[in-house]
Every structure is written in structure tokens, then in C-alpha cells.
Amino acid sequence: MRIQVSRELLDRQLVDVDGRLVGKVDDVEFALGADGVPYLRTLLSGPGALGLRVGGRLGRMLVLTAERFVTDRPMAPLRIPYALVTRVDSAVWLRVRAEDLGTSPVEEWLRRNLIDRIPGAGRAGG
Amino acid sequence: MRKLLAATLGILSAVGGFVDIGDLVAAGQAGARFGMAHTWVLLLGVVAICAYAEMAGRIAAVTGRAVFDLIRERLGARVALLNLIASYLVTVITLAAELGGVALALRLATGVPYLLWVPVAGLAVWLVLWRMRFQLMERVFGLAGLALVVFAVALWWLPTDWAALGRGVVLPTEAGQGWGAYWFIAVALFASTVSPYEVFFFSSGGVEERWSKADLADARFSVLVGFPIGGFLALSLIATATVVLRPAGVTVSSLEQVAHPVVLAFGAAGLAVAALAFFAVTFGAALETGLSAAYAAAQYFGWQWGKRVSPREAARFHTVLLVSVLLGVLLLLTTIDPVTLTEYMLIISAVALPLTYLPILVVANDRTYLGDRVNGRALNLLGAVILLVILAAAIAAVPLAIGTRMGE
Numbered sequence: 422m423r424i425q426v427s428r429e430l431l432d433r434q435l436v437d438v439d440g441r442l443v444g445k446v447d448d449v450e451f452a453l454g455a456d457g458v459p460y461l462r463t464l465l466s467g468p469g470a471l472g473l474r475v476g477g478r479l480g481r482m483l484v485l486t487a488e489r490f491v492t493d494r495p496m497a498p499l500r501i502p503y504a505l506v507t508r509v510d511s512a513v514w515l516r517v518r519a520e521d522l523g524t525s526p527v528e529e530w531l532r533r534n535l536i537d538r539i540p541g542a543g544r545a546g547g
Numbered sequence: 548m549r550k551l552l553a554a555t556l557g558i559l560s561a562v563g564g565f566v567d568i569g570d571l572v573a574a575g576q577a578g579a580r581f582g583m584a585h586t587w588v589l590l591l592g593v594v595a596i597c598a599y600a601e602m603a604g605r606i607a608a609v610t611g612r613a614v615f616d617l618i619r620e621r622l623g624a625r626v627a628l629l630n631l632i633a634s635y636l637v638t639v640i641t642l643a644a645e646l647g648g649v650a651l652a653l654r655l656a657t658g659v660p661y662l663l664w665v666p667v668a669g670l671a672v673w674l675v676l677w678r679m680r681f682q683l684m685e686r687v688f689g690l691a692g693l694a695l696v697v698f699a700v701a702l703w704w705l706p707t708d709w710a711a712l713g714r715g716v717v718l719p720t721e722a723g724q725g726w727g728a729y730w731f732i733a734v735a736l737f738a739s740t741v742s743p744y745e746v747f748f749f750s751s752g753g754v755e756e757r758w759s760k761a762d763l764a765d766a767r768f769s770v771l772v773g774f775p776i777g778g779f780l781a782l783s784l785i786a787t788a789t790v791v792l793r794p795a796g797v798t799v800s801s802l803e804q805v806a807h808p809v810v811l812a813f814g815a816a817g818l819a820v821a822a823l824a825f826f827a828v829t830f831g832a833a834l835e836t837g838l839s840a841a842y843a844a845a846q847y848f849g850w851q852w853g854k855r856v857s858p859r860e861a862a863r864f865h866t867v868l869l870v871s872v873l874l875g876v877l878l879l880l881t882t883i884d885p886v887t888l889t890e891y892m893l894i895i896s897a898v899a900l901p902l903t904y905l906p907i908l909v910v911a912n913d914r915t916y917l918g919d920r921v922n923g924r925a926l927n928l929l930g931a932v933i934l935l936v937i938l939a940a941a942i943a944a945v946p947l948a949i950g951t952r953m954g955e
Contacts, residue, residue, distance in 0.1 A: 428915075431624075432620045432623065432627075433620065434849050442850060442851045444848070444850070445619070466849070471848075476625065477625075479625065479628060479629070511610035512612070528851075531862040536858050536862040537862075539677070539858070541677065542859040545854065545856055
């Protein structure tokens with residue numbers, strides 16, 4: 422598969438095998454293969470990776486805001502091996518379920534401390 | 548029959564999505580001060596929102612991506628984040644203005660001071676967003692919003708000089724109020740017609756309902772009928788203000804004054820219908836602006852969003868929703884006058900318009916997204932002309948606001 426990383430991969434929506442929205446491709450990581458040719462190894466997703474790419478004061482503020490919700494800092498981004506990608510079009514489709522990738526710490530914190538405490542949080546509005 | 552029903556429901560949603568507190572205030576002020584002289588602005592606004600809603604809907608149906616996804620993909624992470632911050636602020640200020648409109652409508656109906664209604668309105672809006680079947684609510688409010696037609700009926704009931712109205716349409720004048728004020732109102736009215744939340748909302752709805760090409764045709768039909776009906780209702784607000792308020796020299800600074808023509812025509816019954824209509828359009832718009840603020844954030848960051856999943860599965864989305872409604876309520880509790888807030892909201896919206904509309908036009912021409920369903924030549928020409936108007940409005944908004952001291 423031949424793709425342009427900056428045009429067709431970065432900032433695209435990550436979607437899991439059930440159609441759930443996992444996050445954005447906030448950054449990517451390359452590695453050197455045994456033959457010395459670089460290849461795309463990992464997709465990174467999460468405020469830590471996004472903040473670095475946004476850069477400047479704005480990027481730092483973004484990371485600091487997200488870090489208020491976690492205990493272990495610095496905040497590690499979600500790492501998705503590129504081998505898990507099945508298809509890249511207007512979104513990046515993964516062959517795994519979102520649960521198997523691990524939930525975002527911010528999502529988890531807000532779920533536990535705010536949303537789940539409001540009656541009716543478990544039912545979709547439709 | 549079933550198809551007709553579906554089409555009607557779609558149109559109701561579109562009407563509900565079009566008219567809001569911005570239209571009530573801007574149309575009332577335009578008519579009371581300049582007569583029919585802003586009719587062309589309203590028509591231009593309706594054409595603009597129809598054209599861009601069609602593009603946003605087509606993009607949503609073909610790619611499954613909503614407007615803010617595209618803004619990030621096209622503008623990059625940093626510029627899109629600045630865009631998100633600006634769009635979020637504008638949308639939350641709009642939400643506050645809509646909540647203020649709900650409170651004012653309730654005051655009109657009950658006589659209880661509006662500030663007491665503000666927390667009630669905020670809670671009610673949040674509850675609907677949390678619990679209710681949104682589509683149903685959207686249609687109920689769209690239907691109730693049609694009660695605005697009472698303004699058009701009042702126009703027939705009152706001794707209207709139709710020839711004079713017609714002359715006002717084709718020969719716009721500044722009516723001794725100064726061209727600065729004329730253009731200030733023109734920018735506000737245009738901004739109220741093409742509010743960015745309308746396209747955020749429309750495209751996100753399309754993604755959530757997983758539009759296919761067939762649904763797209765229906766959605767396009769709803770918009771192309773519903774938005775002009777909304778435009779007609781706004782025009783009847785301008786016309787009644789022209790006939791009743793302008794000769795009396797009233798400048799609109801409250802919803803009572805906007806409702807005054809129907810009270811004159813139909814008495815207490817007229818007031819009741821007008822209050823119901825005001826309530827319906829502002830409440831419906833409050834739902835849409837609240838959702839749009841949360842859609843924008845969720846689509847920028849890639850969070851799970853929408854009403855198909857339970858709130859606990861979209862905790863960040865629902866947190867932003869909750870915080871946005873709270874911010875709207877807090878803004879109103881500073882006792883800022885809701886009509887004044889609406890005027891400021893329209894000027895800030897005007898400045899922010901290109902942030903939403905430029906990326907839509909760019910993506911609607913991108914074959915990597917749309918394949919052969921990119922814009923045709925005629926639509927591109929129209930889109931480009933509209934974008935120039937949007938840019939002009941955005942650049943002129945603040946100088947006009949300062950130069951005329953908010954249109955005085």
C-alpha cells in the first residue's frame with residue numbers, strides 16, 4: 422500500500438472494527454527495517470502526541486489540560502502498530518476492537534467521576 | 548404517503564434549524580429601522596446556506612466525515628485547533644443567546660422575570676440532550692416554530708400598504724439612519740442566516756444517520772425547501788416590523804417589540820402564538836448549538852460522539868455538552884441583556900464565518916474525498932461568490948460595529 426503520510430494519514434479519524442471512533446492519527450513513528458529501509462511502524466494517538474505536533478504554548482496548554490486527568494505523567498499516547506490497519510480512505514480502519522487498544526485516560530476519568538454518576542448514563546438517547 | 552410524511556418531517560427539521568434568536572432580533576431591527584431594505588440580504592443568506600449545506604451534506608454522505616473532521620484534515624492540527632477554539636466560543640455564545648431567547652419567550656408567556664427562567668431553560672435543554680429522542684424533539688420544535696407564520700397572517704390582517712412594501716424591497720434606502728447602521732444590520736442579518744452551527748449540525752446529523760446517496764437526495768430536498776420556508780418566516784418578521792414598528796419609531800430592544808405587530812392584530816391570542824413560536828425556535832436552536840459545540844470538539848480530537856451510543860461510551864463528548872450548557876447559563880446569569888448578547892453574538896459569528904465555510908468549499912472540490920461527486924462548475928462559481936461575500940462580511944463586521952457603536 423502506497424500512501425502519503427502527511428496528506429492521507431495524519432489527522433485522519435481512527436475507526437475500530439465495530440465502527441467506534443478511537444481517536445485521530447495525531448502522529449506517526451518510523452523504524453529502520455533489517456535491510457536499512459525505513460518503514461512506518463506505529464500510529465500515535467492522544468493529547469501527548471497531538472500537543473507535540475501542535476507545538477508552542479498552545480500545544481503545551483493542551484498537554485497540561487489533559488494531564489490533569491491522569492496520575493502517571495508524562496502522558497503516553499495510544500500506540501497502534503501499523504500492521505493493525507486494514508484500510509485507509511476518509512478514515513483509518515483498524516482490525517481490532519477499541520477495548521483491546523485501551524481506553525483514553527481522560528475518557529476513563531470523566532466516565533468514572535462524572536458521566537456514570539448521572540442517572541441514565543448507560544442508555545443511548547437515539 | 549409514507550415518503551411524503553418523511554419529506555415533511557425533514558422540512559420541519561430544516562425550518563427549526565434555520566430560524567433562531569439571531570433571526571428574531573436581526574429581522575425585527577432591520578424592519579423597524581430600515582423597512583424592507585434588507586430583503587436582498589436575507590435572500591442572499593438563504594442561497595448561501597442552501598449551497599453550503601448541500602456541499603456539507605454531500606461530503607458527509609460520500610465520506611462519512613463531518614465538517615470538523617475535514618477542517619482538521621485540511622488545515623492541519625495547529626490551525627484547526629485555533630479554529631476549534633474560535634468556533635467553540637462562537638457556538639457557546641450563540642447557545643447562551645438561544646437560552647436567553649427561551650427565557651424571554653417564557654417571560655412573554657408568563658410574566659415571570661426571565662432571569663428566573665434561565666436555569667430552568669438550561670436544565671431542560673440539557674435533559675433533552677441527555678435523554679430524549681433527539682429527532683422527535685427536533686420535529687416537534689420545527690412544527691411549533693411554524694407558528695411564526697402568524698406574522699405573515701398578521702400582515703394580511705393589518706392595513707398593509709403592499710405597494711410601499713414592494714418599493715422598499717427594490718429601492719433600499721438608509722432611511723435617514725446612516726449607511727453605517729444600514730450595513731451593520733446587513734452583516735448581522737447575514738450572519739444570523741448562515742450561522743456556522745447550522746452546517747456543523749447538518750453534516751454531523753448526516754454522518755450519524757449514515758446517509759447513503761438515496762438519503763442524500765432526501766436531505767437535499769429538505770434543506771432546499773425548509774431553509775427557504777425559514778427565510779420566508781424571517782421575511783415576514785421584517786415586513787411586520789416595517790408596517791407596525793417603523794411608523795411608530797420603535798427600535799427593537801426586546802422580544803415584546805418583535806411580537807408587538809401580532810398583538811396589535813390578534814390581541815392576547817396573537818401574543819400566545821408568538822410566544823409559543825419564539826419558545827420553539829429558540830429551544831430548538833439551543834439544542835442544535837449545544838450539540839454543535841460538542842460535535843466540533845469531538846470531531847477535532849477524534850472522540851466517540853453522537854446519540855447512537857450511550858453517554859458513558861462518549862464521556863468526553865457528553866462532558867463538553869454539559870459544560871457548554873453550563874457556560875451558556877453562567878453567561879446569562881451575569882445579567883447581560885439577551886438581546887444585546889444576540890447582537891454581539893451575530894457580529895462575532897460574522898467574523899468567524901470563513902473559518903467554517905472556506906474548508907467546506909475546498910473539500911467539496913477534492914477528488915481524493917469525493918471522487919466524481921465534487922462540485923460542478925456552476926456550484927463552484929456560486930460558492931466562490933458567496934465566499935467573497937462571507938469574507939467581506941467578516942472583514943467589515945468589527946469596523947462597522949465600532950464605527951457605528953453597534954449600529955446606533
